[in-house]
Amino acid sequence: MKTRKELRKLKSILKKVKQKEEEVSKLSDKQLAALTSQFKRRYQEGETLDDLLPEAFAAMAVADERILGKHPYDVQIMAGIALHLGFLAEMSTGEGKTLSATMPLYLNALTGKSCVLVTTNEYLAIRDGKEMGEVYEFMGLSCSYPPANADEEDNEKRKIRYSADIIYSTNTGLGFDYLFNNLVKKADDRFLCDLYYVIIDEADAVLLDMAIMPLVISGVPRVQSNLYALCDFFVTALVQDIDYIEEEQAVWLTPKGVEFAENFFGIPNFYGKEYFEINRHVTLALRAHVLLKRNKDYVVTDENEVELVDAGTGRLMHGVKLRGGQHQAIESKEKVEITQEFRTVASITYQNLFLMFEKMAGMSGTILDAKDELFDTYHKKVVRIPTNRPVIRDDRKDLYYKNAQTQFWSAVAKVLEVHKTGQPVLIVLNSVQDTDLFSKLLLQENVPHNVLNANNAFWEAEIISGAGQLNAVTVATSMAGRGTDIKLGEGVRELGGLAVIGVGRMDNTRNERQARGRSGRQGDPGFSQYFVSLEDDVVNSEDNEKLEKIIDGKRRITKHRLKKIINGAQKIKTEYSEISRKQAVQYDEVLKRQRSFIYEARDGLLDGGTLAETQLIEIARRNIHEFVKENDCSDRSVLTRYILDNVSYTIDEGLTTLRLDDKEAIERYLVSRVRRGLGSQRMKFQDRDKYEQFIREATLKALDDGWVELIDYLEQLKYAVSGRASAQRNIIYEYQNEAYESYLDNEKTVKRNIIRNILLSEVSINKKGNLNVIYP
Ligand SMILES: Nc1ncnc2c1ncn2[C@@H]1O[C@H](COP(=O)(O)OP(=O)(O)OP(=O)(O)O)[C@@H](O)[C@H]1O
DSSP states (O other), rough: OOHHHHHHHHHHHHHHHHHHHHHTTSSOOOHHHHHHHHHHHHHHOOOOOHHHHHHHHHHHHHHHHHHOOOOHHHHHHHHHHHHHTTEEEOOOOSHHHHHHHHHHHHHHHHTTTTTEEEEHHHHHHHHHHHHHHHHHHTOOOEEOOSSSSGGGGOOHHHHHHHTTTEEEEEEEHHHHHHHHTTTTTGGGGGGOOOOOOOEETTHHHHIIIITTTTTEEEEOOOOOHHHHHHHHHHHHHBBBTTTTEETEEEEEEEEHHHHHHHHHHHSSSSTOOOGHHHHHHHHHHHHHHHOOOOOTOOOOEETSSSEEEEEOOOOOETTTTOTTHHHHHHHHTTOOOOOOOEEEEEEEHHHHHTTTEEEEEESSSSSSGGGGHHHHHOOOOOEEOOOOSSOOOOEEEOESSSHHHHHHHHHHHHHHHHTTTTOOEEEESSHHHHHHHHHHHHHHHTTEEESSBTTTTGHHHHHTTTTTTTHHHHHHHETTTTTOOOOOTTTTHHHHHEEEESSSSOOHHHHHHHHTSSGGGOOOEEEEEEEEESSSSTTOOOHHHHHHHHHHEEESHHHHHHHHHHHHHHHHHHHHHHHHHHHHHHHHHHHHHHHHHHHHHHHHHHOOOOOOOHHHHHHHHHHHHHHHHHHTSSSSHHHHHHHHHHSOOOOHHHHOOTTTTTTHHHHHHHHHHHHHHHHHHHHTTOOHHHHHHHHHHHHHHHHHHHHHHHHHHEEEEEEHHHTTTBBBBBHHHHHHHHHHHHHHOOOOOOHHHHHHHHOEEEEEEOTTTTTEEEOO
């Protein structure tokens, strides 16, 4: 209902754009391009973007037509308006999202701030950036896109890329750049633009499907743990439902399992803090064995390496590893060489990355299905844009089967029937394994075909572009190229367009609709049909025995019931995914606040901020107060240790005569030593600026070291607490509590290290006047 109101609003703005277009289209190229500086001036003088919208959209639409030969359809202009207003726009597959985005990007860039368009893969970002870039440049705005080889991009080039008016990027590229931008050591090294306006292409994939795994930057190697093999062995001895329980994509030990673990490892309390590592490794091994499936979640390559499979696209994720030791636990399970684990130095989830933008919008062919969740998480509304031409694709009724055998053979029969006429067929399956199997069946039937799955992603663009030609048969994983346009070959329209055959119920309806949407684009003919069965991956019934009897044909089942089981399973899977995403948000919640605090402090320091001497003394005073309160200071050696570790490499007379029963006197003495230390460090500098630079760098180092330590710990904690799940425990609550505690600890460490870095560093200024610091 509400959508209708929003559509009315879009339509009324569209009308204004169309009116302006009449005038604008009469302008010469030069006059058209000159509008940009006029709009910019008017914006500076106080007109709002909403005021400028009709003219700016009209100008960009005319420019699109003149440069690209494509005039945006009315529905594309409406989509553009929705994107400017910050909606998530559902535009049916093939309706031309790329062109729609040009108008709101142009409008928002008139502010002088950079606007970003994020797509899911580099190929699309480069292609669209290049193609649409011509129009922006014609209009006098700059546009950038990712370099073909990211390794060759130095900081200066990055700065140029991020200073463009309009930036095409990938979600991953942008995320990592955000993290790297907050790891720089000098203000001058920062390169990222302000996070002002972003449009996310394939928004459901980015905001939902990819949101579970945070982006992570790894640093130095971690000392290798020897617990993997042992815990892997332990886990193989466990029995489901007796020692552990698997539910809602989580797995945890029962009290019986915990008792077994305590006996096995010879420890009194499995959940004790001192056994954190054992607990964590058992959880990792359990997850590796119970939740992570070979050839579905990951594959073991010919080189004996574990590589992850992207569930959404079916592609192998080269170089991407599960964090917190999970990857190593899988390697242990698969008995391949355990690879090096690295410490996390920075991480962020997509949710929090995009929520940092002042204004965010998104578009996708399939986003309406998840509108409630998107509203909950991102406070964003979905609006459905009508199609340019009616969709005439025939989405045929799903066909239900008891087992995979009849399901696959029926699908093959259908392919044969269609292929005989020359009509191209795209077969979409759920896993690499399934594509291989289907390919074999087609070979048996002598049907020539292309296979597009995780193993040969390299040829993807090539194969997909041919999938709409006469006689083409293409077997693909569920990726089926979101964002790829399958053009119909000559004579194909007459044969009924592209046929999409789906085999197996997918994890969610969005992915199914994406696959269907490869056909019937822009009013093209085509049909789609799904073949599903009780043996589809998503069906994971409680009552396996009964199910097996049905699958084997030993037990009868009504059509209605069959349908109910399979579709119910998909619903449950969708709900579980929603729960994991909510959890990911909650996990990152703690980190989010701390991250913004730390990054702000960093920025302040980089921008020339520094701590005044009085502030340093105050920090030291608190450190000392804590120390004296928590330690037995009647023992002189404790004080000696503290001084040597934190204040000075020399011990003086004052300590030997100090009265150890007077805590205040001890504190006064230690503070005076700090004061003296600061003075003697300051004396080494003739130049006040250099001294401040030293203080700044020493503080930054303490902050960074502490932060890295903290997020690396939190990464591990996440896995450790997931193994504590049970009816009585709220793991998110436990995580948040422990995370908060470690944050407070960390704060203390940082403060101690600031003082320590300043007092115990060796500083010198070389001949060129550069500062050299050797930190303690
Ligand atoms: N206004 C237009 N006039 C002519 N052709 C257009 C227009 N808009 C888009 N197209 C063409 O329609 C095709 C589909 O566009 P595009 O790939 O942007 O669709 P999409 O919405 O991103 O599809 P998907 O949902 O699959 O990602 C492209 O070949 C594009 O050039």
